[in-house]
Amino acid sequence: MNAPSGGETVQRSAAAGMAQKRDAGNVHLDVAGLTKAYKGKFAIEGVGFKVRAGEFVAVLGPSGAGKTTLFRCMTGLLTPDRGTVKLADLDVMQLHGRERRHVAVVFQQFNLVSRLSALGNVLAGRLGYVPAWRGWARRFERGDRLLALDCLDRVGLLDKAGQRADTLSGGEQQRVAIARALAQQPDAIVADEPVASLDPKIGSGILDLLRGICHRDGVAVVCSLHQMQFAQTYADRIVGLANGRLVVDMPAGAFDTATAAQLYGGAELRSMLD
Numbered sequence: 001m002n003a004p005s006g007g008e009t010v011q012r013s014a015a016a017g018m019a020q021k022r023d024a025g026n027v028h029l030d031v032a033g034l035t036k037a038y039k040g041k042f043a044i045e046g047v048g049f050k051v052r053a054g055e056f057v058a059v060l061g062p063s064g065a066g067k068t069t070l071f072r073c074m075t076g077l078l079t080p081d082r083g084t085v086k087l088a089d090l091d092v093m094q095l096h097g098r099e100r101r102h103v104a105v106v107f108q109q110f111n112l113v114s115r116l117s118a119l120g121n122v123l124a125g126r127l128g129y130v131p132a133w134r135g136w137a138r139r140f141e142r143g144d145r146l147l148a149l150d151c152l153d154r155v156g157l158l159d160k161a162g163q164r165a166d167t168l169s170g171g172e173q174q175r176v177a178i179a180r181a182l183a184q185q186p187d188a189i190v191a192d193e194p195v196a197s198l199d200p201k202i203g204s205g206i207l208d209l210l211r212g213i214c215h216r217d218g219v220a221v222v223c224s225l226h227q228m229q230f231a232q233t234y235a236d237r238i239v240g241l242a243n244g245r246l247v248v249d250m251p252a253g254a255f256d257t258a259t260a261a262q263l264y265g266g267a268e269l270r271s272m273l274d
């Protein structure tokens with residue numbers, strides 16, 4: 001797992017560029033038997049799949065299929081009724097406070113602190129590494145600031161470092177959110193519809209960034225998407241949920257129209273392709 005913060009570590013990261021490359025090919029994130037019901041009705045039931053380090057997995061499925069419930073369970077935001085989520089040797093559900101840094105979350109609505117600058121938001125990604133008092137006082141060390149600037153540079157927003165988050169465009173805000181995730185030096189990034197609020201061109205840019213981080217840094221990425229074309233273009237593997245169950249798990253190149261019809265049903269698929 002990642003080394004704790006310290007001058008030496010941060011300088012290495014800032015210079016070398018983010019997290020060390022993991023052993024691509026190893027099973028990194030292992031989701032098994034996840035089940036969550038609301039008032040006796042299953043939102044997800046027995047969902048399991050594995051993600052390797054450096055693998056980009058897209059999660060597809062119709063509205064209400066259980067994608068957000070799955071993601072919330074995977075990130076510890078929601079406690080499932082049954083099932084486990086392992087990140088290498090860590091039990092994600094047992095991670096608390098600063099240990100949560102191992103899994104970064106990217107949201108559809110960006111979830112930035114609007115009154116903080118882009119840099120201030122990215123520095124929030126370092127909270128899992130610095131002593132609590134530094135976080136409260138927002139007194140980050142030079143190494144953390146350099147690393148945060150490096151992350152902003154990587155998403156193409158170094159020139160906006162001092163700009164308030166709520167004055168950035170939607171696409172820029174999502175880039176800042178990705179820079180914040182990078183600053184966390186995570187082992188996995190879980191992104192629930194990160195491009196649903198953006199136009200397709202801007203969305204492609206965001207997915208390019210996520211794929212770059214995934215492949216270059218060996219981070220496991222799980223990303224839900226509404227546009228299956230995006231999943232086919234960017235993902236290494238596609239898993240599909242329907243009615244809370246996992247019904248598809250295959251290489252993205254094998255995902256064809258027949259599989260899409262099975263996942264979405266004919267009518268919904270036609271409306272997606274119109």
Ligand SMILES: Nc1ncnc2c1ncn2[C@@H]1O[C@H](COP(=O)(O)OP(=O)(O)OP(=O)(O)O)[C@@H](O)[C@H]1O
Pocket residue numbers: 038042043061062063064065066067068069070
């Ligand atoms: N807090 C909750 N209380 C009750 N039911 C819920 C709750 N959260 C989700 N559900 C139900 O669980 C099911 C799955 O919802 P979920 O939000 O996970 O779907 P989704 O695949 O993310 O949909 P979308 O593509 O529209 O975002 C839905 O039937 C939803 O109504």
Ligand SMILES: [Mg+2]
Pocket residue numbers: 067068069
């Ligand atoms: Mg959802």
